[in-house]
Amino acid sequence: MTRWMILLALLAAPAFADSDLPPARYANEQLSDPRQEAAAKGLMEELRCLVCQGQSIADSDAELAGDMRAMVRQRIAAGERPEAVRAWLVSRYGDWVSYRPPVEPMTWPLWAAPLLLLGVGAFLLRHRFRRRR
Amino acid sequence: MSRAVRFIPLVVLLLFVGFVAWRLAVPNDEKIHSRLTGQPVPAFSLEPATGEVSALSSTDLASGQPRLLNVFASWCVPCVAEAPLLAELERQGVPIDAIAVRDRPEDVAAFLANHGNPFERIGSDPESRVQLALGSSGVPETFVVDGKGIIRYQHMGPIEASDVALIRREWERAR
Numbered sequence: 001m002t003r004w005m006i007l008l009a010l011l012a013a014p015a016f017a018d019s020d021l022p023p024a025r026y027a028n029e030q031l032s033d034p035r036q037e038a039a040a041k042g043l044m045e046e047l048r049c050l051v052c053q054g055q056s057i058a059d060s061d062a063e064l065a066g067d068m069r070a071m072v073r074q075r076i077a078a079g080e081r082p083e084a085v086r087a088w089l090v091s092r093y094g095d096w097v098s099y100r101p102p103v104e105p106m107t108w109p110l111w112a113a114p115l116l117l118l119g120v121g122a123f124l125l126r127h128r129f130r131r132r133r
Numbered sequence: 134m135s136r137a138v139r140f141i142p143l144v145v146l147l148l149f150v151g152f153v154a155w156r157l158a159v160p161n162d163e164k165i166h167s168r169l170t171g172q173p174v175p176a177f178s179l180e181p182a183t184g185e186v187s188a189l190s191s192t193d194l195a196s197g198q199p200r201l202l203n204v205f206a207s208w209c210v211p212c213v214a215e216a217p218l219l220a221e222l223e224r225q226g227v228p229i230d231a232i233a234v235r236d237r238p239e240d241v242a243a244f245l246a247n248h249g250n251p252f253e254r255i256g257s258d259p260e261s262r263v264q265l266a267l268g269s270s271g272v273p274e275t276f277v278v279d280g281k282g283i284i285r286y287q288h289m290g291p292i293e294a295s296d297v298a299l300i301r302r303e304w305e306r307a308r
Contacts, residue, residue: 019236050165
């Protein structure tokens with residue numbers, strides 16, 4: 001019985017995980033100014049959804065992602081720069097919320113790794129080039 | 134090639150398998166805590182979430198004594214589970230205000246009728262704006278706000294019976 005209850009709860013939970021309210025204005029509606037919309041879209045693709053953590057808010061169907069999209073569009077329509085909106089979110093959720101990590105001591109391996117790996121590749125290939133000659 | 138070097142790929146593989154096994158056994162904590170802990174509650178002013186309970190503004194939170202700020206919703210199932218524990222905290226003398234996220238007045242009223250009302254004020258946040266301003270990433274969440282309106286502690290997810298003492302302690306520490 002308990003097992004069935006747990007199973008039911010697991011099945012039922014997603015159905016109750018959303019509110020009844022319609023999406024916020026501009027959650028799924030583009031801004032009328034194409035340049036502002038492009039700026040908003042660019043930022044939304046680089047902001048991480050808080051609920052479904054592997055997705056950007058541009059891709060996510062979660063309600064909170066919709067509210068974040070609405071917030072991004074409303075702020076950009078009000079004349080705020082995309083970087084200011086990103087900074088506002090980073091000050092609340094940390095760098096985690098942005099898909100564009102800053103260059104700082106914690107993240108330098110991320111930026112250096114491609115160069116290092118290229119170097120390692122060249123080192124491994126050096127004999128091959130020599131043999132060809 | 135020396136013997137030791139030959140085993141490097143195997144060692145790398147074993148390290149990888151070990152890491153995967155460890156992460157499967159001990160999943161990463163995926164909670165994203167608010168960076169605002171230690172900082173003032175951002176300024177906001179919300180409409181009442183239901184006619185029977187007062188509205189909520191950020192200035193109400195700087196009341197001279199620490200309070201809890203519960204972020205909930207009538208459509209959120211874990212919020213039902215934590216309702217009796219919030220009632221218990223209120224019974225112990227902890228003042229609690231709330232923000233109802235993406236909710237309708239009649240739904241909030243029904244939720245309070247069914248599960249009790251431990252809240253002094255409830256503000257309505259229909260587009261999650263204040264939730265985002267607080268650095269909150271879901272419902273339910275509970276913040277401890279001190280008498281000057283500074284966020285001292287954030288509890289993510291439902292309050293469980295084992296969390297009541299911890300939250301009370303954090304509330305007392307904020308005095």
